[in-house]
Structures are given as C-alpha cells and as structure tokens.
Amino acid sequence: MSGAHEEFGRMARKLGLGRRTGRIPATQPPPAAVTCGVPEGGPYPSSAGAGRRPDRPVASRALSERTRGALAESLPEVGAAIGEITRGFYASLFREHPELLNRMFNRGNQATGEQQDAIASALIGFASLLAYRPYIRPEDVLNRIAHKHASVGVVPGQYKVVERHLLGAMSEVLGSGMSSRVEAAWREVYWIMADTLMAREEQLYVSARAEPVPAWRHWRVVRRTEEAHHVRSFWLQPADGAPPPPFLPGQYVTVAVELPDGALQLRQYSLTSAPGDSLWRITVRRVQGTSRPPGEVSSFLHERIGLGDILAVSPPYGEVVLDDSTSPLLFASYGIGLTPFVSMLRHLVDTGSPRLVTVVHNDRCVGDHPLRFEVEDCVRTLGGRLLVGYEDRSGCPSGSYPGPVDLASLTLPHTTRAYLCGPVPFLRAARLSVIRAGVTPSSLRYEVFGPDMWQAPS
Numbered sequence: 443m444s445g446a447h448e449e450f451g452r453m454a455r456k457l458g459l460g461r462r463t464g465r466i467p468a469t470q471p472p473p474a475a476v477t478c479g480v481p482e483g484g485p486y487p488s489s490a491g492a493g494r495r496p497d498r499p500v501a502s503r504a505l506s507e508r509t510r511g512a513l514a515e516s517l518p519e520v521g522a523a524i525g526e527i528t529r530g531f532y533a534s535l536f537r538e539h540p541e542l543l544n545r546m547f548n549r550g551n552q553a554t555g556e557q558q559d560a561i562a563s564a565l566i567g568f569a570s571l572l573a574y575r576p577y578i579r580p581e582d583v584l585n586r587i588a589h590k591h592a593s594v595g596v597v598p599g600q601y602k603v604v605e606r607h608l609l610g611a612m613s614e615v616l617g618s619g620m621s622s623r624v625e626a627a628w629r630e631v632y633w634i635m636a637d638t639l640m641a642r643e644e645q646l647y648v649s650a651r652a653e654p655v656p657a658w659r660h661w662r663v664v665r666r667t668e669e670a671h672h673v674r675s676f677w678l679q680p681a682d683g684a685p686p687p688p689f690l691p692g693q694y695v696t697v698a699v700e701l702p703d704g705a706l707q708l709r710q711y712s713l714t715s716a717p718g719d720s721l722w723r724i725t726v727r728r729v730q731g732t733s734r735p736p737g738e739v740s741s742f743l744h745e746r747i748g749l750g751d752i753l754a755v756s757p758p759y760g761e762v763v764l765d766d767s768t769s770p771l772l773f774a775s776y777g778i779g780l781t782p783f784v785s786m787l788r789h790l791v792d793t794g795s796p797r798l799v800t801v802v803h804n805d806r807c808v809g810d811h812p813l814r815f816e817v818e819d820c821v822r823t824l825g826g827r828l829l830v831g832y833e834d835r836s837g838c839p840s841g842s843y844p845g846p847v848d849l850a851s852l853t854l855p856h857t858t859r860a861y862l863c864g865p866v867p868f869l870r871a872a873r874l875s876v877i878r879a880g881v882t883p884s885s886l887r888y889e890v891f892g893p894d895m896w897q898a899p900s
C-alpha cells in the first residue's frame with residue numbers, strides 16, 4: 443500500500459460517505475450440478491459494449507484550476523449523497539443491462555452493499571485527491587481496481603455505459619445541486635479515472651496474452667484436498683494439456699461458474715501453489731449460511747465440483763505480490779486470508795531464499811486453521827518464526843497463543859516488508875500494530891477478499 447493509497451482512503455473517509463440501505467433479495471444455493479458452462483475465450487454478453495477504447499479524446503490527467511474549484515465546492519454535497527448516488531447508479535445500470543448482474547458482477551457484493559461502498563469511496567477518494575492533492579499520480583491509486591477489472595474482463599466500451607448511468611444517477615440525486623459546471627467537473631474526473639484504468643487494463647491484458655478480451659481457459663480438477671473445517675483445495679490442470687502459465691506469488695484468479703439458475707458468477711481465489719508447480723491450486727473456504735444466506739460460489743464449489751470437473755478460470759492477476767528484495771518479511775493473516783502467503787512461502791522455499799521470515803496467523807480455532815502443516819513445514823525450512831493465536835482454546839496445540847497474537851509486541855527490523863490479509867477489521871488493527879512494531883507504512887501491502895472496503899467507512 444503506497445502513501446498515495448493511504449491518502450486516498452483518508453480523503454474518502456474525511457468527506458463522509460452516505461449510508462447504504464439498498465438490498466436485493468437473497469439468492470438460494472444451487473439445486474443442481476453444472477460443471478462449467480462457460481466457453482473458453484469469454485463468457486460475456488456484448489450488449490453492454492465491448493471492444494476497443496471509446497472514440498473520444500483522452501482527458502488531460504490534471505484538472506484545470508477552474509474545474510478543481512468546481513470539484514472542491516461540490517465535494518461535501520456529493521460526499522454526503524454518494525451512497526444514494528451509487529445505489530441509483532447500479533439500479534439503473536442493471537435495469538438496462540440485467541446481463542451485467544447475472545453474468546459479470548458479484549450479486550453477493552451487490553446484496554450486501556459492499557460493491558456500492560467500494561465504488562463510492564473510490565470516486566470520492568479519487569476526486570478529493572484531484573482537488574486537493576494534484577501531485578499524486580492517478581495510476582498509483584487505481585492499480586488494484588485495474589487488476590480486479592482485468593480479472594473479471596471489463597472491456598473499454600463498457601466505460602461509456604457506466605459513465606451514462608453514473609452521471610445520470612448523480613444528476614437525479616443532486617437535482618439543482620448539479621449545475622453544468624459541477625457536472626462537467628465530475629465528467630472530467632470520471633474520464634481521468636476511466637482512461638487511467640483502461641490504459642492499465644490494456645497493459646494487463648497484453649501481458650496475460652488475453653487481448654482483445656480476457657482469455658478464459660478451461661481447467662480440470664485433478665485433485666481435491668481437505669485443508670480445514672469447511673476449507674477445501676482444488677488442484678487444477680489446463681484441460682488442453684498445455685503447461686500452466688506463469689504467475690507471481692500472491693496473485694489470484696477469477697473462477698467463473700454457471701449456477702443452476704443460469705447466472706454466471708465470478709469470484710477471485712488466491713493461488714496457493716508455487717509458481718514452479720505443475721498444477722495450480724486454489725483453496726476455498728465455504729461461506730456458511732447462519733444469519734445470512736450461504737455463499738453461492740464457495741458452496742457450489744464444495745458441493746458440486748469434484749475430480750474430473752471443468753472450471754473456467756481467468757489468467758492470474760493481482761498487485762499484492764512478493765517483492766524481490768532481500769528485506770525481512772512479515773506475513774500476518776486471519777482465517778482464509780492465509781492463502782496468498784502460502785504461495786509466497788512455498789516460492790521462498792523453492793528458491794532457497796535466505797530472507798528472514800516471520801509468519802503470524804490468527805484464527806477462530808485450530809480446526810478452522812487452513813494449510814496449517816504446510817505453513818509449519820515452510821517456516822521450518824526457511825528457519826523462520828511462526829506465531830499462531832486461536833480465539834477458541836479447545837484442542838489448541840502447545841505453543842499457540844490464547845487469542846490473537848499482538849503484532850505490536852513483535853520485534854521487527856525496520857527494513858521489514860509486511861503483508862497483511864484477512865477481514866477488514868483485522869487489517870485495520872494489524873496495520874496500526876505493525877507500524878507500532880517498526881514497519882514503515884510504505885513497506886506495508888494488504889489484500890482484501892472482497893471489494894476494497896479498507897477505504898470505505900467502518
């Protein structure tokens with residue numbers, strides 16, 4: 443996470459984002475088995491616009507003084523209404539393009555409101571940077587979104603569609619507050635973001651050899667292993683027999699599954715294999731339904747996908763990857779957030795790395811702790827330090843901590859590169875603790891298993 447990224451979050455929070463209330467009805471778990479149903483190449487409908495970058499001039503990356511003034515004036519009002527605006531935006535987008543909800547967007551994130559919050563904080567945070575911190579480069583804060591977009595196959599023509607619905611929702615909510623000057627300023631902000639995202643996405647597609655649209659490949663499940671309570675790994679081999687493409691430790695893939703109600707749902711899973719392995723592995727925690735509906739895709743994978751089945755999988759994406767310095771490393775995770783670090787640890791072992799490694803993992807109980815023995819083996823081979831804390835002490839192995847390990851109490855060299863992954867409350871607390879333990883904020887990276895709620899209000 444860069445300083446620019448932190449500044450981005452601070453600005454979004456300072457301006458205050460509107461509260462969310464909108465929900466769509468719960469969806470039920472799939473009643474019947476469908477293995478893949480996704481053609482290789484791309485599962486997307488073309489009606490929402492695809493193909494090349496829209497035919498319009500590329501916005502200048504810096505705002506004029508006049509536009510900056512209009513933006514700064516309108517930010518408090520837009521900030522206060524942004525929740526309503528993003529809800530209105532998605533409602534109108536999906537009304538006109540229901541296929542986007544059924545074949546591209548994550549309908550769980552729509553139902554919980556998390557995606558609305560993520561885009562709201564992105565818009566306000568970004569506009570605030572342009573208004574008040576024009577020296578920060580847009581590409582520094584948009585990289586994560588570009589990777590997510592590439593992993594789900596966003597294409598340039600869709601930016602026009604999104605612009606229309608977003609600015610339409612803004613104008614509807616703000617009414618007379620949306621003067622033509624304010625509208626022009628926000629349109630300019632939108633296209634600075636869109637152009638930056640499209641340019642980065644194009645680079646990502648080219649480097650994944652996925653041009654002009656994302657290359658979905660079919661992968662066969664050749665092994666399935668139980669890693670903890672409700673956590674299962676799927677070992678994947680390209681169905682065409684070709685070798686798996688390269689990836690960087692820490693990257694994720696998007697898995698597309700067609701559910702029995704016909705909806706195509708996409709979810710990201712970190713690769714838990716090492717780049718040198720002959721198979722790819724993803725490790726999936728099944729999201730249980732307690733007070734909320736069970737997770738659609740994780741349940742489908744656990745219940746329906748077995749040996750020999752075919753999954754449609756994107757190329758690898760994600761910018762939270764193991765750095766190639768020689769600095770000491772700290773990996774701190776909670777629950778299933780361990781997965782990207784397993785790939786990093788396995789890679790360090792495979793390459794005989796001499797780096798100093800500290801792994802801290804917190805979990806609810808020992809039975810929930812995924813890939814426990816594998817991580818222990820890696821840390822032992824690397825001569826590293828492993829600290830594990832369980833909230834529920836029953837059956838805990840000796841040496842583990844009662845409750846979460848206090849990251850602030852660690853002694854860490856000031857050159858440490860820290861990687862964090864887990865639920866947002868864990869990330870917020872862990873970030874403060876590792877900084878107290880001596881890690882500089884610019885040496886800190888985090889992965890969130892959902893829309894980037896790190897930036898959104900807690």
Ligand SMILES: Cc1cc2nc3c(=O)[nH]c(=O)nc-3n(C[C@H](O)[C@H](O)[C@H](O)COP(=O)(O)OP(=O)(O)OC[C@H]3O[C@@H](n4cnc5c(N)ncnc54)[C@H](O)[C@@H]3O)c2cc1C
Nearest residue numbers: 468550553710712726727734735737738739740781891892
């Ligand atoms: C970069 C990245 C890497 C990831 N890596 C991993 C990984 O390695 N392993 C892993 O297990 N996961 C990983 N994830 C998370 C994964 O992508 C999925 O989010 C997760 O599997 C849950 O998906 P699902 O379809 O089962 O749940 P969803 O159906 O998406 O549900 C998600 C939540 O929304 C709630 N919800 C759904 N509908 C409603 C409704 N109508 N009303 C109220 N609540 C509702 C559900 O109860 C659930 O709590 C990663 C995510 C990202 C972004």
Ligand code: HEM
Nearest residue numbers: 547548551557560561564590600601604635636892893894
């Ligand atoms: C300037 C324009 C846009 C902005 C600012 C934006 C912002 C975002 C943000 C903040 C996220 C969450 C990223 C994360 O996980 O951290 C996201 C995800 C996503 N965006 Fe965009 N986006 C834009 C344009 C588009 C377009 C044109 C499309 C195509 C229709 C699109 C489709 C998606 C999808 C499918 C996801 C994943 C949603 C999910 O998994 O819930 N976005 N975007």
